[in-house]
Amino acid sequence: MSVTYIEAIREAQYKALETDERVFLYGQDIGEFGGAFKATKGLKEKWPDRVMDAPISEDAMIGMAVGAAIEGMRPVVEMQFADFSSVGFNQIVNNAATHYYRTGVPIPITVRMPSGGTPGSGPFHSQSIEAIYSHYPGCIVLTPATVSDAYHMLLEGIALDDPVIYCEHKLLYRWLKSDDFEGDGLPIGKARITRPGKHATVVAYSAMVHEAVRAAEMLQSEGWEIEVVDLRSVKPLDTDTVIASVARTGRLLAVGEAFPWGGVTAEIVSRVVKEAFHLLDAPPMRLNAKDTPIPYHPKLWAAHRPTPESISHALKELLAY
Amino acid sequence: MNGLLMNEKNVCGTVKERSRLAPQSVEMKYRDAYLTVIFTMGQTKEHARKVYQAMVRSRLLEMKFSSLYKAGQIVGGVYLGKGQEAVSASVGARLEPGKDIFAPLIRDQAGRTAFGEDMLDATRTYLGSAQGPMKARDGNIHRGRPSEGVVAMISHLGSSLSVVGGMLKAREIQGKLAGCVGATCIGDGATSTGSFHEGLNYVAVEKLPVVVVVANNQFAYSTPNSKQYACVDLIDRAQGYGVAGHSVDGTDMLACAETIAKAVDTARAGGGPQMVVAKLLRLGGHGEHDDGSYIPEEIRNSTYGRDCIEVGKQQLLEKGWLSEEELTEWQEAAKMEVQEAVKTAQKEAGPNPYNEDWSALAESRFKEAHT
Numbered sequence: 244m245s246v247t248y249i250e251a252i253r254e255a256q257y258k259a260l261e262t263d264e265r266v267f268l269y270g271q272d273i274g275e276f277g278g279a280f281k282a283t284k285g286l287k288e289k290w291p292d293r294v295m296d297a298p299i300s301e302d303a304m305i306g307m308a309v310g311a312a313i314e315g316m317r318p319v320v321e322m323q324f325a326d327f328s329s330v331g332f333n334q335i336v337n338n339a340a341t342h343y344y345r346t347g348v349p350i351p352i353t354v355r356m357p358s359g360g361t362p363g364s365g366p367f368h369s370q371s372i373e374a375i376y377s378h379y380p381g382c383i384v385l386t387p388a389t390v391s392d393a394y395h396m397l398l399e400g401i402a403l404d405d406p407v408i409y410c411e412h413k414l415l416y417r418w419l420k421s422d423d424f425e426g427d428g429l430p431i432g433k434a435r436i437t438r439p440g441k442h443a444t445v446v447a448y449s450a451m452v453h454e455a456v457r458a459a460e461m462l463q464s465e466g467w468e469i470e471v472v473d474l475r476s477v478k479p480l481d482t483d484t485v486i487a488s489v490a491r492t493g494r495l496l497a498v499g500e501a502f503p504w505g506g507v508t509a510e511i512v513s514r515v516v517k518e519a520f521h522l523l524d525a526p527p528m529r530l531n532a533k534d535t536p537i538p539y540h541p542k543l544w545a546a547h548r549p550t551p552e553s554i555s556h557a558l559k560e561l562l563a564y
Numbered sequence: 565m566n567g568l569l570m571n572e573k574n575v576c577g578t579v580k581e582r583s584r585l586a587p588q589s590v591e592m593k594y595r596d597a598y599l600t601v602i603f604t605m606g607q608t609k610e611h612a613r614k615v616y617q618a619m620v621r622s623r624l625l626e627m628k629f630s631s632l633y634k635a636g637q638i639v640g641g642v643y644l645g646k647g648q649e650a651v652s653a654s655v656g657a658r659l660e661p662g663k664d665i666f667a668p669l670i671r672d673q674a675g676r677t678a679f680g681e682d683m684l685d686a687t688r689t690y691l692g693s694a695q696g697p698m699k700a701r702d703g704n705i706h707r708g709r710p711s712e713g714v715v716a717m718i719s720h721l722g723s724s725l726s727v728v729g730g731m732l733k734a735r736e737i738q739g740k741l742a743g744c745v746g747a748t749c750i751g752d753g754a755t756s757t758g759s760f761h762e763g764l765n766y767v768a769v770e771k772l773p774v775v776v777v778v779a780n781n782q783f784a785y786s787t788p789n790s791k792q793y794a795c796v797d798l799i800d801r802a803q804g805y806g807v808a809g810h811s812v813d814g815t816d817m818l819a820c821a822e823t824i825a826k827a828v829d830t831a832r833a834g835g836g837p838q839m840v841v842a843k844l845l846r847l848g849g850h851g852e853h854d855d856g857s858y859i860p861e862e863i864r865n866s867t868y869g870r871d872c873i874e875v876g877k878q879q880l881l882e883k884g885w886l887s888e889e890e891l892t893e894w895q896e897a898a899k900m901e902v903q904e905a906v907k908t909a910q911k912e913a914g915p916n917p918y919n920e921d922w923s924a925l926a927e928s929r930f931k932e933a934h935t
């Protein structure tokens with residue numbers, strides 16, 4: 244059997260609906276139609292009352308989920324694209340994320356965010372929003388890079404008592420396949436060494452893990468052994484695993500698909516510099532998308548985001564220091 | 565229209581209501597529900613007294629907050645409901661604590677009081693006691709007890725409506741919706757937000773038992789209605805959303821009590837979302853820091869400038885539903901209650917930043933140490 248990343252997401256929702264009657268799914272076109280990416284295909288048929296179509300009202304969708312969570316439910320909200328969560332931003336960061344601290348009543352909602360770029364998708368269907376939601380206190384932000392993580396982290400996220408921003412990468416939806424969902428049992432909060440190495444560490448998450456592995460393969464023929472760390476969740480951020488890797492390699496490159504100002508890669512570099520300056524043999528580096536809206540044309544898009552080529556180029560610079 | 569208003573003269577002489585039902589299809593669908601709403605004379609009297617008592621208690625509590633603010637004893641701002649108590653209390657008084665949902669806003673002390681809020685909750689929150697419902701983590705009007713059906717508003721106007729909708733939707737999924745109502749209050753200015761639009765559209769689409777009460781006090785902070793919306797009357801929007809609409813003079817206590825009771829009862833009986841627009845005036849500044857001097861004299865002197873607490877008093881006395889003696893008793897009891905609450909809260913310690921659990925997460929194992 245072979246399962247794709249998107250099938251893992253569907254299966255996780257199936258399992259959540261089956262095992263926990265507090266779970267319901269809410270989003271645009273997710274009912275009979277099965278969702279823009281078919282992540283909820285067939286689920287409405289099985290659970291007609293717990294798979295619901297929403298109007299194009301991201302603010303109200305999150306507000307509704309907050310209310311339902313207050314009443315003991317565990318809503319899973321699908322944004323049709325992560326980009327549109329900007330319309331529900333206020334309800335996420337100011338209502339859902341502040342609620343537990345303010346009132347002591349937890350808000351166990353999961354917001355599924357079809358994230359990241361795909362060729363031809365342009366400025367408004369390509370964004371990576373993990374840093375924005377990590378910046379605000381009160382959310383857990385997950386960025387699975389593998390089929391088994393897509394499955395297990397979604398289930399685990401739904402079971403958490405806090406608002407969970409689940410960033411699922413659209414480029415991985417159908418391209419990424421696995422024999423099963425089994426995985427290695429790592430819990431949320433633990434990063435994974437995807438590929439061991441000793442000359443430099445690349446810290447990445449989501450689709451960039453795969454680009455980093457490709458870059459590492461490109462450098463292998465030149466004798467470089469690059470370690471790739473998959474963060475898995477950007478909040479919580481497993482600083483310990485990152486620093487342990489830097490202790491082995493002495494060099495750090497943080498790679499992210501999001502815009503370059505601030506963000507996850509900046510957070511990693513700042514933590515490593517603060518906690519493990521003495522372990523560094525070279526100034527730590529970051530590689531992000533460019534500081535422009537995400538371009539539509541595949542040629543421009545491919546140059547806008549980090550690629551195996553640009554990552555290996557950055558690594559060479561890092562190794563040459 | 566039957567029941568409540570059929571007997572206008574007998575039940576409540578001053579009710580002037582322009583009730584616009586939603587479009588034909590909605591009206592047809594909900595007609596049965598309307599027919600089930602029956603309100604007897606005795607119930608009207610009891611309800612009106614309940615509304616008025618909450619108004620009296622809330623006014624006295626808020627007057628105390630105002631003087632504490634001026635004495636520099638309040639932590640943060642003070643936003644009062646003076647002049648809007650009839651509308652607000654009419655909402656809270658028609659809801660059932662422990663069963664219904666209430667999402668109050670800036671000027672809803674009276675509604676909170678009517679819905680059973682302990683004066684200590686408000687007082688502790690204003691005075692920064694760590695024992696308040698928000699443990700001094702949030703202040704003034706941003707308080708609530710969500711597990712007990714009182715939504716803790718965030719400042720961002722309009723955002724409570726969909727939350728109320730979600731609470732009711734959850735009950736529907738759980739098979740516990742029957743007989744429940746969720747009500748929320750909002751100002752004229754906040755009706756211009758996208759959040760309000762999305763929320764109202766949502767509850768309308770889902771036909772949830774929601775009552776939205778718009779207190780149109782002519783101003784949003786300093787901004788007049790003319791810069792807030794372009795329709796003739798906010799009630800005109802009800803039809804556009806497919807919800808039933810009810811207009812009422814927000815200074816007319818009995819009219820508010822009746823109209824809002826009818827809206828709540830209709831929603832409860834399965835009549836779908838109800839929107840009430842009450843016209844009135846804020847009898848003070850936006851907050852206690854503001855003197856409201858931008859409100860023109862002619863508006864202050866109009867009917868909407870009346871104090872609903874005076875109107876209500878006359879109405880109840882006239883009908884013989886309340887005596888001067890009883891009113892004095894209510895006032896004295898409320899004053900004692902206010903004094904007690906302030907005394908208690910003032911003795912209580914504020915929050916201790918050294919003991920504070922600085923984690924925004926319920927899953928505290930994920931709390932990160934930031935240095």
Ligand SMILES: Cc1ncc(C[n+]2csc(CCOP(=O)(O)OP(=O)(O)O)c2C)c(N)n1
Pocket residue numbers: 670671719720721750751752753754755757779781783784785846850
């Ligand atoms: C989304 C949003 N924008 C701005 C504000 C700042 N603000 C607080 S109250 C207020 C005026 C509200 O007017 P209205 O809704 O008419 O209520 P009223 O104060 O008149 O009762 C404003 C602009 C806010 N709280 N939320």
Ligand SMILES: [Mg+2]
Pocket residue numbers: 751752753779780781782783784785
């Ligand atoms: Mg106003």
